[in-house]
Amino acid sequence: MRYAETGYNLEIDLSTGNIERVETDPNLTKLFLGGQGVNARIIWDRVGPEVKPFDEGNLLIFGAGLLHGTPVVGCNRTSVNTINPMTGIFGHSTMGGYLGPEIKHAGYDRIIIRGKAPKLVYIWIKNDKVEIRDASHLKGKGVRETTRLIKEELNEPFAQVACIGPAGENKVLTASLEHNWNSAARGPGPIMGDKMIKAIAVRGTKDIFVAHPQELFELCLKMKKEIHASDGCGDWMATDEDDSFHHNNFSWGNSRTRIKNYWSKELQERWTRWKYDHMDRQMGCYNCPKGCINIISWPGHPRFGYKCYGKDTYHMSAFKELNYSYELLGYCQDYGLDSYSTPQTLALGIELYDAGILTDKDMPNFPTDSGDRIKYLIEKVVHREGIGDILANGSWHAARIIGNGAEEFEHNTVKKMEQLPIKLGKLNPAYYLMIATGEKMAITQIEGSFPQDPIRDVEERKKFVEHWDAVPSQIFKDIFMKWEKRDEMSIEDTCLVTDWNEAMHYVDDSTGLCGFVSSFRGQFGGKTAYSFNNVPQIIKLATGMEIDKDDLWEICRRNRTLIRAINNRLGIRRVDDDPPKDHWAVRNPELEEKLLDAYYDLRGFTKDGIPTKEELYKLGLDYVADELIQRGILDPDEGTPSQEAAKKEQQKSGGC
Amino acid sequence: MAGTGKKIVKTIKVDLDKCNGCRGCEMACSAYHATPKYSSMNPSRSRIRVVMDPFNDEYVPIRATDYTKAGCDGRRVYTIKGKEYSECSFCGTICPTRDLFFDPDSGLPLKCDLCEDEKEPLCVQACPQGCLTYVELEEEEIEEAKLGDMEIGLKSLVDKYGLKKLADTFARMSQKG
Ligand code: SF4
Ligand code: SF4
Ligand code: SF4
Ligand code: SF4
Numbered sequence: 018m019r020y021a022e023t024g025y026n027l028e029i030d031l032s033t034g035n036i037e038r039v040e041t042d043p044n045l046t047k048l049f050l051g052g053q054g055v056n057a058r059i060i061w062d063r064v065g066p067e068v069k070p071f072d073e074g075n076l077l078i079f080g081a082g083l084l085h086g087t088p089v090v091g092c093n094r095t096s097v098n099t100i101n102p103m104t105g106i107f108g109h110s111t112m113g114g115y116l117g118p119e120i121k122h123a124g125y126d127r128i129i130i131r132g133k134a135p136k137l138v139y140i141w142i143k144n145d146k147v148e149i150r151d152a153s154h155l156k157g158k159g160v161r162e163t164t165r166l167i168k169e170e171l172n173e174p175f176a177q178v179a180c181i182g183p184a185g186e187n188k189v190l191t192a193s194l195e196h197n198w199n200s201a202a203r204g205p206g207p208i209m210g211d212k213m214i215k216a217i218a219v220r221g222t223k224d225i226f227v228a229h230p231q232e233l234f235e236l237c238l239k240m241k242k243e244i245h246a247s248d249g250c251g252d253w254m255a256t257d258e259d260d261s262f263h264h265n266n267f268s269w270g271n272s273r274t275r276i277k278n279y280w281s282k283e284l285q286e287r288w289t290r291w292k293y294d295h296m297d298r299q300m301g302c303y304n305c306p307k308g309c310i311n312i313i314s315w316p317g318h319p320r321f322g323y324k325c326y327g328k329d330t331y332h333m334s335a336f337k338e339l340n341y342s343y344e345l346l347g348y349c350q351d352y353g354l355d356s357y358s359t360p361q362t363l364a365l366g367i368e369l370y371d372a373g374i375l376t377d378k379d380m381p382n383f384p385t386d387s388g389d390r391i392k393y394l395i396e397k398v399v400h401r402e403g404i405g406d407i408l409a410n411g412s413w414h415a416a417r418i419i420g421n422g423a424e425e426f427e428h429n430t431v432k433k434m435e436q437l438p439i440k441l442g443k444l445n446p447a448y449y450l451m452i453a454t455g456e457k458m459a460i461t462q463i464e465g466s467f468p469q470d471p472i473r474d475v476e477e478r479k480k481f482v483e484h485w486d487a488v489p490s491q492i493f494k495d496i497f498m499k500w501e502k503r504d505e506m507s508i509e510d511t512c513l514v515t516d517w518n519e520a521m522h523y524v525d526d527s528t529g530l531c532g533f534v535s536s537f538r539g540q541f542g543g544k545t546a547y548s549f550n551n552v553p554q555i556i557k558l559a560t561g562m563e564i565d566k567d568d569l570w571e572i573c574r575r576n577r578t579l580i581r582a583i584n585n586r587l588g589i590r591r592v593d594d595d596p597p598k599d600h601w602a603v604r605n606p607e608l609e610e611k612l613l614d615a616y617y618d619l620r621g622f623t624k625d626g627i628p629t630k631e632e633l634y635k636l637g638l639d640y641v642a643d644e645l646i647q648r649g650i651l652d653p654d655e656g657t658p659s660q661e662a663a664k665k666e667q668q669k670s671g672g673c
Numbered sequence: 674m675a676g677t678g679k680k681i682v683k684t685i686k687v688d689l690d691k692c693n694g695c696r697g698c699e700m701a702c703s704a705y706h707a708t709p710k711y712s713s714m715n716p717s718r719s720r721i722r723v724v725m726d727p728f729n730d731e732y733v734p735i736r737a738t739d740y741t742k743a744g745c746d747g748r749r750v751y752t753i754k755g756k757e758y759s760e761c762s763f764c765g766t767i768c769p770t771r772d773l774f775f776d777p778d779s780g781l782p783l784k785c786d787l788c789e790d791e792k793e794p795l796c797v798q799a800c801p802q803g804c805l806t807y808v809e810l811e812e813e814e815i816e817e818a819k820l821g822d823m824e825i826g827l828k829s830l831v832d833k834y835g836l837k838k839l840a841d842t843f844a845r846m847s848q849k850g
Binding site for chain 1: 690692693694695696697700701704707709710711712713714715716717718722724727728729730732777798799800801802
């Protein structure tokens, strides 16, 4: 019997209408765990670089996490992977809520969708019964109405629905896939639109079995109480109303203007009142005692739910206050727009108009008020009307389509995708590496386990290190003990910290754990529920699989390397590992090159950022190496930067 | 036969405002009633279900308490403090109009047993948010003859399918056996 997983995938081909329930290879679980890991393996196998994002051959995979449906607390994030049409590379997308566990209970570990439907459809999955149903009556409908209508017509109040709004239908590249108050951005929205899938609805009534019932259940019950009580878990922004960090430090508009002393006590009081006077509740996700999603009903406007910094992006792009976002968010969520990329793209549009690159011809009747301008552009983008048809492609593409100097105004993307609009002074080495080499496309998905800031006081530092449960080894305690200044960390240590931060994210993305109880929270005070010290044991109790810390670390390295290889095959090289030019005011090109070299060394990448043959073979990814070599992407004799340097030295000194 | 007396009523109080919609109660109830205990999870086997509509901010844990034949259509809407709730929000019965508390495989009704062997019911333990609390009340009450599990099950099936159909099915099944 398979524990924790179901052992089956659901394969749907929309072009042929073929639907199959396919038994999976248990070896893949051992190698990649589940969720994003296994999804990546499927994409490597089946979506070659000749397949364009909007081709029939592109896949859209809803991957439940390995531990979804087990009692493991805060484990509910579904990995939705595809080739992202905005970046042209592997789309990293995860969303909370209930979908992953429901997919498991329906008897599948993942749903793999290929092809395109001839007309708008939705997919209805109830255990073994799978239907592709007409959705023409849902065309153009918002997320909430779509969800309601589907549940009603199926007469299934317990079905879990994930759908797109008009933005996704119109293949807006910044569109998201929505599921209650959760969303999956970075690819799935426009791909759903392209494949003509309005929604997927799932209802599962099957059992998920675990290998060591009593032990696992008791541990989880205990952890649930601890997680509930811990301020090291969940989104602290759900409870801390001091949001000076984002407003004083992040830049407004098109990621350009910083307002250093924006935050004030009275502002905080006013905003706190706005929030709590209109907050219905704080909602959580499947089997998690936290309440990270703030549900707000702003009078006269549709209700919405937000997490974290999601409430700031619209008003910061429009130089407005919180009430502006509160007015807008319900509509934007109903349209199915990603609140991260969209506002930045719209703000770029405004800048281009002010600079005279876009004119009244492009934007007839463009309002004067910045808030009205954002609203004007939202409507254009969602329906791909006029200038909206261009801005719907995100800042990078839009700037290049507009041309005429517009490229100069687009300044905050990495690998063609918008980044956090943070502009800093001095280069911080760990963050340089993470934002430059990251392929999850937003730094919040990379920064993580290691604290963001050193502790000045030596005694306090010692105390912190002594109580640091999440730390995987003494090495990190030592690094932390000798760390005095934020921007001063040795290259070697920087690489190790990056490695840990990354690894923990790959744990989450394959098991389905939420970063707020795991990878993302350690940086704020070191306390978090899940770490390399307990996840292996939890996996073992749930699945029966023997796995220790090193095994888990190796799986994460494999997953990370495989995704890199997918992206290499799609053209990613060293030049693409490049943060926004103005991310730091003071750059240090020499150090940056050294950091990249050292990181590639640690990862087993060549100087051009491609995993070496040796590294790939070591990870059991020999078929990946062989293909990269065959395609002329990888030179089989090339080593990592330091191996190559050593080779050169030897040749110089006449060694054989 | 019915009589009057004092009795301890064990029940679970629900504070709707504290529900975060996590469905941990469902997961825990199903695990507790699995054989062996905790070996499988399946919210659709749970004796507590959270009826929810996040877009309307409606989160209502309903327990499979004593069965009553409710002839309700369940679709009326109430507005309280500006929020809309459907009638289901207030109903504590085994729902005859939806497959709320029927075992997905056997079709037999599920009933909350208050996790008899536990000091605190599992759904309550799984809800540190405090939406569910276990209470023992001393109540003056008219005692009714208690129905056994099987009788409750049969009674609800009679209500659902009618006596004739049930008898036919029973006869057919006994022949096969
Ligand atoms: S920590 Fe917050 S975001 Fe994460 S699963 Fe729990 S409620 Fe959801
Ligand atoms: S465990 Fe508690 S908070 Fe969670 S859904 Fe059940 S009743 Fe609501
Ligand atoms: S739960 Fe069932 S019986 Fe109760 S009000 Fe709703 S529909 Fe009617
Ligand atoms: S008291 Fe026990 S049987 Fe009843 S709903 Fe709660 S967990 Fe289930």
